[in-house]
Amino acid sequence: MVPLRQETKHLMFLGLDSSTQSLSALVIDPAAGITVAEASVNFGSDLPQYGSPSGFIPVGKHGEVHADPMMWLEALDMLLAKLSEKMDLGQVTAIAGSGQQHGSVYLNSNFSEALSGLGSAEGLRSAFSGVFSRKTSPIWMDTSTGEECVEITAEMNGSEEVCSRSGSIAVERFTGPQIRRFSKADPEGYAKTSEIHLVSSFIATVLAGKSIPIDYGDGAGMNLMNLRELDWDEGLLKATAEGLSERLPALSSCLSSQGTVSSYFVKKYGFSPDCAVCPFTGDNPASLVGMGATSPGQIVISLGTSDTFFAAMPEPKTDPQGFGHVFGNPAGGFMSLICFRNGSLAREALRDELGVGWDAFDTGSLEETLGSAGKNLTLPFYGAEITPRFDFNSPVTDFSEEVTSALRIRSLLEGQFLNMKLHSAWMGVAPERIRLTGGAAQNDGIAQLVADVFQAPVERLEVANSAALGAALIAATAGGGEFVGLQEIFCKSTPGSLLMPNTDLAGNYSTALVEFEKLLGKTTNA
Ligand code: XUL
Numbered sequence: 001m002v003p004l005r006q007e008t009k010h011l012m013f014l015g016l017d018s019s020t021q022s023l024s025a026l027v028i029d030p031a032a033g034i035t036v037a038e039a040s041v042n043f044g045s046d047l048p049q050y051g052s053p054s055g056f057i058p059v060g061k062h063g064e065v066h067a068d069p070m071m072w073l074e075a076l077d078m079l080l081a082k083l084s085e086k087m088d089l090g091q092v093t094a095i096a097g098s099g100q101q102h103g104s105v106y107l108n109s110n111f112s113e114a115l116s117g118l119g120s121a122e123g124l125r126s127a128f129s130g131v132f133s134r135k136t137s138p139i140w141m142d143t144s145t146g147e148e149c150v151e152i153t154a155e156m157n158g159s160e161e162v163c164s165r166s167g168s169i170a171v172e173r174f175t176g177p178q179i180r181r182f183s184k185a186d187p188e189g190y191a192k193t194s195e196i197h198l199v200s201s202f203i204a205t206v207l208a209g210k211s212i213p214i215d216y217g218d219g220a221g222m223n224l225m226n227l228r229e230l231d232w233d234e235g236l237l238k239a240t241a242e243g244l245s246e247r248l249p250a251l252s253s254c255l256s257s258q259g260t261v262s263s264y265f266v267k268k269y270g271f272s273p274d275c276a277v278c279p280f281t282g283d284n285p286a287s288l289v290g291m292g293a294t295s296p297g298q299i300v301i302s303l304g305t306s307d308t309f310f311a312a313m314p315e316p317k318t319d320p321q322g323f324g325h326v327f328g329n330p331a332g333g334f335m336s337l338i339c340f341r342n343g344s345l346a347r348e349a350l351r352d353e354l355g356v357g358w359d360a361f362d363t364g365s366l367e368e369t370l371g372s373a374g375k376n377l378t379l380p381f382y383g384a385e386i387t388p389r390f391d392f393n394s395p396v397t398d399f400s401e402e403v404t405s406a407l408r409i410r411s412l413l414e415g416q417f418l419n420m421k422l423h424s425a426w427m428g429v430a431p432e433r434i435r436l437t438g439g440a441a442q443n444d445g446i447a448q449l450v451a452d453v454f455q456a457p458v459e460r461l462e463v464a465n466s467a468a469l470g471a472a473l474i475a476a477t478a479g480g481g482e483f484v485g486l487q488e489i490f491c492k493s494t495p496g497s498l499l500m501p502n503t504d505l506a507g508n509y510s511t512a513l514v515e516f517e518k519l520l521g522k523t524t525n526a
Pocket of ligand 1 (some may be wrong): 020100102222283
């Protein structure tokens with residue numbers, strides 16, 4: 001561990017996370033091994049004037065989901081005001097951050113002037129009024145770009161080419177297809193656009209008062225960056241929109257600090273003029289850091305509304321079926337991200353259908369059906385799924401035993417984790433340890449089932465905001481620390497939370513995996 005101290009002064013690092021619903025901050029003192037301060041602004045409740053109770057403008061047309069970038073700026077002023085009441089921000093050595101991935105901000109030629117004049121501004125809202133060439137920003141929930149995905153894919157001669165270059169097939173929520181849609185729907189607006197930023201690089205740019213590069217982690221979520229070259233891909237840029245290369249900032253690692261904080265933040269919130277600003281990354285790459293999983297073999301499963309599976313990968317291997325994505329790993333190398341839409345939604349649907357409580361999903365109940373492990377199959381989808389891409393409308397079952405509520409619960413959970421195992425096999429990474437997070441992770445029964453299906457130990461972490469923590473750890477690493485030592489301090493598993501796999505069930509689950517794949521094939525090809 002590099003001593004993060006200068007003479008008698010402890011160095012402090014600020015991590016920001018601009019997520020869909022809120023902007024949060026977390027400051028760490030690595031030498032003391034503590035979180036010094038935390039603050040958060042909720043877009044819906046703290047900034048109701050934007051009419052975005054969940055962080056985006058409701059009822060968009062044709063699958064459009066947009067947010068007002070001005071809301072993110074006002075939130076930044078609010079957040080730093082709150083944080084400066086809790087600590088002296090002059091102690092912060094470096095700032096790093098993360099943002100919801102894929103969302104984009106469109107800026108006109110007034111933007112660079114607004115940035116250079118920021119030092120004398122009174123507030124971010126007034127400083128940046130008149131800089132947007134597109135009033136609102138499409139975010140990751142937007143599904144309006146199906147046609148553009150088809151066009152980009154055709155121009156590139158197929159999905160395989162798009163995937164092998166960018167790490168993902170053309171995906172509706174990704175930035176490239178979003179840019180293409182804007183350039184077609186509003187050519188004048190696109191012509192007036194001089195710079196396009198991601199949510200992450202936009203906030204970093206405002207903090208630094210100058211254009212800050214997009215980092216490799218977040219840049220990989222655009223369908224525009226060449227994974228092997230870590231540079232913009234000429235072919236993809238051309239297939240997306242005319243004149244795109246002159247509108248994009250440079251690419252860089254999030255560990256290379258890019259200047260210091262703008263004098264606006266020095267005057268208004270007391271930051272030191274020497275406080276460094278690093279390029280911001282995506283929330284998933286930052287979470288990989290915050291979950292202590294930047295080395296291959298450590299897998300993170302987040303059980304939320306949607307379930308996500310992510311893990312570090314040394315090589316930019318891509319998913320031949322096109323379901324998984326490859327992003328940059330802030331520690332170097334790459335990471336996978338696979339998203340399963342039927343996460344908590346499916347668990348809740350079964351709970352409600354059976355009229356039971358969560359205790360029916362916990363250790364006691366699941367132990368009663370241990371003898372049936374892997375014997376009854378469920379394709380665990382209550383609605384359209386993206387991994388695999390199929391319009392399911394209810395679960396498909398193949399039970400070898402008499403159907404009971406307890407067996408349906410076991411079989412649904414097993415189906416969710418068999419589906420994850422099946423669709424992450426392309427990574428070729430054997431899980432040495434799984435770090436489980438998200439609401440359902442606290443349930444010991446569910447956590448044990450993950451350990452059994454994957455035949456790997458499962459740990460839970462104390463970290464509540466893994467993206468903001470990850471960002472703070474990135475700032476500390478850029479400032480002279482190193483990930484491994486920092487993660488040992490800040491990403492500890494909850495004492496007593498380690499669960500070992502039941503090795504007697506290894507055979508049951510390898511047979512179940514084969515049968516699950518057959519049932520899935522039969523259903524989706526029917
Ligand atoms: C990842 C994705 C989301 C966003 C919002 O591909 O779309 O996880 O990053 O958190």
